[in-house]
Amino acid sequence: MAELVIAQKKPYHYTATKSEKVAWCSCGKSAKQPFCDGSHKGGNFRPIVLDVEEGKSYAFCGCKKSNNGPMCDGTHKNV
Numbered sequence: 001m002a003e004l005v006i007a008q009k010k011p012y013h014y015t016a017t018k019s020e021k022v023a024w025c026s027c028g029k030s031a032k033q034p035f036c037d038g039s040h041k042g043g044n045f046r047p048i049v050l051d052v053e054e055g056k057s058y059a060f061c062g063c064k065k066s067n068n069g070p071m072c073d074g075t076h077k078n079v
Helices: none
Strands: 012-015 020-024 048-052 057-060
Touching: none
Parallel strands: none
Antiparallel strands: 012 057, 020 048
């Protein structure tokens, strides 16, 4: 079974330049953090796809352990 990788112990701050669907990396292995590049293939992890809105800012979880899906909930402070 593949193990989760902590990509970083802080959130990834992102401001959408256009409204679109993005795929948040849930395994921590992507080279395109916080977004998925397919590095999870062959394992149990799957990206979480969500809609972002142009001009809106997001704080994506970097430790991959948030209880709020792809959004940071401060869990990294205890990792």
